[in-house]
Amino acid sequence: MTDTTRGRTAVDVAALAERSIHLITSLQTSEGAYPASPTFSAYVGYSWLRDGSFIADAASAMGEIASADRFYDWCADVIGRRADTIRAIVDEARAGHPAPAARMLPARFTFSGGDGADEWWDFQLDGYGTWLWALVEHLVRHGLDGARYREAVALSVEYLLASWRRPCYDWWEEHAKHVHVSTLACIAAGLSAVAGAKLVDAEQAEHIRSEVSALKALIAAEGIADGHLIKWLGSTAVDGSLAAAIAPLGIVEPGSELARRTVAVLESHLTVDGGVHRYLGDTFFGGGQWPLLSCFLGLAHLADGDRQRADELFEWAASTATTDLDLPEQTSGHLIAPGMRQEWVDRWGPVATPLLWSHAMFLRLGIALGRIPATDTEGPIR
Numbered sequence: 466m467t468d469t470t471r472g473r474t475a476v477d478v479a480a481l482a483e484r485s486i487h488l489i490t491s492l493q494t495s496e497g498a499y500p501a502s503p504t505f506s507a508y509v510g511y512s513w514l515r516d517g518s519f520i521a522d523a524a525s526a527m528g529e530i531a532s533a534d535r536f537y538d539w540c541a542d543v544i545g546r547r548a549d550t551i552r553a554i555v556d557e558a559r560a561g562h563p564a565p566a567a568r569m570l571p572a573r574f575t576f577s578g579g580d581g582a583d584e585w586w587d588f589q590l591d592g593y594g595t596w597l598w599a600l601v602e603h604l605v606r607h608g609l610d611g612a613r614y615r616e617a618v619a620l621s622v623e624y625l626l627a628s629w630r631r632p633c634y635d636w637w638e639e640h641a642k643h644v645h646v647s648t649l650a651c652i653a654a655g656l657s658a659v660a661g662a663k664l665v666d667a668e669q670a671e672h673i674r675s676e677v678s679a680l681k682a683l684i685a686a687e688g689i690a691d692g693h694l695i696k697w698l699g700s701t702a703v704d705g706s707l708a709a710a711i712a713p714l715g716i717v718e719p720g721s722e723l724a725r726r727t728v729a730v731l732e733s734h735l736t737v738d739g740g741v742h743r744y745l746g747d748t749f750f751g752g753g754q755w756p757l758l759s760c761f762l763g764l765a766h767l768a769d770g771d772r773q774r775a776d777e778l779f780e781w782a783a784s785t786a787t788t789d790l791d792l793p794e795q796t797s798g799h800l801i802a803p804g805m806r807q808e809w810v811d812r813w814g815p816v817a818t819p820l821l822w823s824h825a826m827f828l829r830l831g832i833a834l835g836r837i838p839a840t841d842t843e844g845p846i847r
């Protein structure tokens with residue numbers, strides 16, 4: 466914890482919720498992008514598909530329909546502009562000469578939709594699945610017509626179908642030599658969502674279903690060890706992001722043996738009190754606990770009916786807010802590699818605070834728990 470965090474004192478959930486949705490909507494750019502963090506040196510000026518999709522999902526669940534719409538429109542524009550690149554990548558993959566990683570689509574974009582000039586660990590496939598999943602959640606939740614997204618959806622689908630077997634960087638922009646189970650879950654969720662929502666034609670939907678079956682078969686064959694999901698194919702370790710495969714993505718059935726065992730191992734290997742580490746061996750800013758991961762784990766518990774544990778995780782995430790009610794990317798109360806913290810502070814400055822994705826996951830779990838009311842929606846919140 467930094468000096469400004471509240472530690473274990475009770476947090477005013479309503480005030481933090483208000484601050485969270487205010488940050489999300491007020492920091493959204495005129496183009497529709499959500500900045501990852503307005504102040505953190507390495508993130509300034511960029512919007513990630515992964516962060517942004519979960520942020521838009523929270524905005525949508527809060528009833529901020531126009532804000533979520535604007536983000537999905539931004540995604541559609543960013544992807545539509547790269548139609549020629551995507552077609553070339555797909556053609557090369559079909560011809561048996563997949564494009565090198567450096568030519569694959571980026572993980573983050575400038576607000577105006579450019580690639581940006583800074584070097585980054587760019588080849589990450591998960592966001593291209595997550596935006597599809599979040600888009601469909603939004604359309605279904607609010608009974609909206611998705612016709613205007615069909616072209617960007619089709620391009621994203623083609624890109625993922627051609628590429629999902631490839632190793633790439635994971636949620637944490639690391640370990641590019643591996644195929645990551647969380648990445649596969651995001652891809653499966655996105656592809657299944659658009660096939661189910663009829664955003665693609667019947668023939669393409671059928672093709673998607675068979676590829677998703679193959680993807681799930683791969684997870685079943687190589688993405689499980691000792692009864693739980695693993696960080697990457699062939700690993701034995703877990704990663705905090707795996708909770709998302711259970712909820713909200715629903716790729717692993719909540720309550721199944723696989724889900725229960727995965728949650729149990731995430732609890733025993735990565736969770737201290739209510740704070741969840743990314744993975745054992747994490748050294749980024751000393752490898753602290755990430756409030757957004759507490760919220761994903763809370764969603765997974767809640768999906769299996771364990772409201773009490775979900776509540777505890779929610780409280781822990783809320784307790785990481787600063788006195789200004791900003792949620793950080795991670796906390797320093799329990800570090801895996803304390804000796805590495807200063808090196809990152811020297812390189813990039815203090816931990817990203819506020820991190821909009823943390824605020825989004827706090828809202829998303831709070832709504833699911835019924836502790837945060839949506840502002841303006843008709844019908845049940847999903």
Ligand code: BGC
Pocket residue numbers: 501508513515516636637638820822
């Ligand atoms: C995290 C990513 C995240 C990015 C922007 C990185 O440090 O590892 O998951 O997308 O920050 O928030």
